[in-house]
Amino acid sequence: MSALESRFNADQLIAFSRRVLERLDVRDADAQRVAEHLVSANLAGHDSHGIGLLPAYTRHAQEGLVDLKAAIEVVRETSVIYQVDAKRSWGVCAADRVLSTLSEKALKEGLACGSIANAHHLGRIGAYAETLNARGLASLHFINVTDHAPLVAPFRGSDARFGTNPICIGFPGTDERPDFMLDIATSTIALGKVRVAAAKGVTVPPGTLLDPMGNPMTDPSGMAGFEIKGALTPFSRHKGYGLAYACELLAGLLSGGGTIQPENERSGGILNSMLSIVINPQMFGDTGWMAKEQEALANYVTQSPPMDWDSPVLVPGDPERAWRGKREREGIPLDEATLAGLNELASALKTPELEPLKGRSEN
Numbered sequence: 160m161s162a163l164e165s166r167f168n169a170d171q172l173i174a175f176s177r178r179v180l181e182r183l184d185v186r187d188a189d190a191q192r193v194a195e196h197l198v199s200a201n202l203a204g205h206d207s208h209g210i211g212l213l214p215a216y217t218r219h220a221q222e223g224l225v226d227l228k229a230a231i232e233v234v235r236e237t238s239v240i241y242q243v244d245a246k247r248s249w250g251v252c253a254a255d256r257v258l259s260t261l262s263e264k265a266l267k268e269g270l271a272c273g274s275i276a277n278a279h280h281l282g283r284i285g286a287y288a289e290t291l292n293a294r295g296l297a298s299l300h301f302i303n304v305t306d307h308a309p310l311v312a313p314f315r316g317s318d319a320r321f322g323t324n325p326i327c328i329g330f331p332g333t334d335e336r337p338d339f340m341l342d343i344a345t346s347t348i349a350l351g352k353v354r355v356a357a358a359k360g361v362t363v364p365p366g367t368l369l370d371p372m373g374n375p376m377t378d379p380s381g382m383a384g385f386e387i388k389g390a391l392t393p394f395s396r397h398k399g400y401g402l403a404y405a406c407e408l409l410a411g412l413l414s415g416g417g418t419i420q421p422e423n424e425r426s427g428g429i430l431n432s433m434l435s436i437v438i439n440p441q442m443f444g445d446t447g448w449m450a451k452e453q454e455a456l457a458n459y460v461t462q463s464p465p466m467d468w469d470s471p472v473l474v475p476g477d478p479e480r481a482w483r484g485k486r487e488r489e490g491i492p493l494d495e496a497t498l499a500g501l502n503e504l505a506s507a508l509k510t511p512e513l514e515p516l517k518g519r520s521e522n
Contacts, residue, residue: 165498165515166490172198172210175501175513179213182508183220185227189249196251200283201491204482207351208283211358211497214504215429216280224306224428225249225279231256234415239264239271244415245278250431253278254287261437262294269442273435276416280429285342285479287435288329292338297438300327303410305419306430311346312390314400317373319390322419323349324406331440333450336457340476345403346391350382353391357383358496366392409434490516 176194181187193216201209219225229248236242241260245253257273264271275281284300291298304310304322311321323344330339348367356363362377369390370376381388393399411418416432440449461472493501493513502512 163495164492165495165513166492167513167516168490169198169202169487171513171516172201172491175505175510176210176213178510179217179504179508180220182510183217183227185220185249189227189252192251192255193249196282196286198491199286202483202486203283203285203479204486205283205285205351205479206355206497207349209491210493210501211355212280212282212351214500217504217508219279219428222428224426234276239268241271241273242276242414243274244276247277247279247428247430250275250278250281254281254433258287258291258298258435258437261435262291262296265296265437265439266294268439270436270438272437274410274414274416275431275433275435276414278431278433281431281433283342284325284327284433285329285340288327288340288342289338289476289479291437292329292331292340295331295439295441297330297440298328299436299438300325300433301406301409301435302326302431302433303406303416303418304429304431305411305417305423306426306428308387308425309419310350310387310391311393311403312369312373313403314393314397317369317390319387320419321345321393321400321403321407323391324403324410325349326402326406330453333453335450335454336474337480338476339474340479343394345393345399345406347394347399348391350387350391353379353382353387355494355497357381359494368392 173194176197177190180190180193197210197212220227226247229246231248231253232244232246234242234244241257243257253275257275261271261273284302288298302325309319309321310323311319313320323346325344327342332338348363353363357379363379365377368376371388393403407418410432413434414432417423440446457474463472465471505512
């Protein structure tokens, strides 16, 4: 049986998160934006990157692992390049600035490339691709993780040497087909999803985790935080490992933020660097033909007879759209452990606790 869950609407959770952050002296605009980004992940079905991260964010703010007053530094700018050092500021705020600038450059020049170094946790990367898709722009994003111990073992290795190093690709849709959005960790499972499983008291699939001796295990109970004993595995063996390594090179080197190698300081926070490439499809050919080809491809792929008739073939981005619609209607579920942690945080900071929507708790 799953843990008891309570449901909340997005506005409740955003307001709660904003109040908590403001109690920490986070600037009002930053608090609002961080809160919105966390809850947008819950709406998209990615609870691993949602409001459950707020206690960790709070600890980082209290311990100086995110700089609440930092000013982002522009390191380099040309007609097609925009490179910044976020100086440990909030990741979503730094990403908003960089991607807005890259959007303007790509609309004018056809493409643009930019990087962010030393940003606090960027959160759900798919949200950035969705924003760019809405502007008619395609994008690729490569992210590495520093400032804390590694989480993911290399292929043929038995201990952690990488972060979960996500990769995200977006492509705007057509009048007939919604946007394409692929957002994946290079580990078999994201650490946040292991944390969610630990909070719910359930196991994770075989092949997901290694214990401290390098042996396979499915029990996530000792991995509720960001520092773990043991390791996650790379997805598809050498393939995920190779992509995780590529993220270190593309994000860590080209941003100037550095890689996870141990000569770089680890303070126990979360720092992300990201390389983003933004593309204006209108500069690359006949957009009418592209739209017809995109629709034909999607129709061809999704018409494959499903192995399970209750689980039809989807286009990347469809699950997030489905979750968003469901949770906007029915509310966002929080398990008992997550809710208790959030309300303990509220009590400690003397802000109002979360009250579930009436009639929306379930087993």
